[in-house]
Amino acid sequence: MPLDTVHPALAAALLALPQLCLLTRAWIRHRTAVRLEQERTRRIQLALRRSGDERRADLVRACAELEAASRAGPPGAP
Incomplete structure (x- = not known):
């Protein structure tokens, strides 16, 4: 079907669809x-709340190490 016979509203919708898909994916x-960040923060807050004062520094350090490792990716990855 030639494009000059397509209804203008349908043509506009077909032209807008890829941008709408990109926007939705973003x-x-x-x-x-x-x-994910909210869940991570909630888990850390729960762990800190349940820990004693003497263990909080160790817990914060361990959480920071885990966070750094998770952002770095799997071992041996470039």
Whole structure:
């Protein structure tokens, strides 16, 4: 079917669809990152709340090491 016979509203929708898909994927990626950070923060807060004062420094250090390792990726990766 030639494009000059397609209804203008359908043509506009077809042209906007890829941008809408990109926007939706970016929003989902963003919301996933926010949710993961919220869960990580919640777990750390719970661990700190349940720990004694003498263990808090060790716990914070361990959490920082785990965070750094998770951002670095698997061992041996470039």
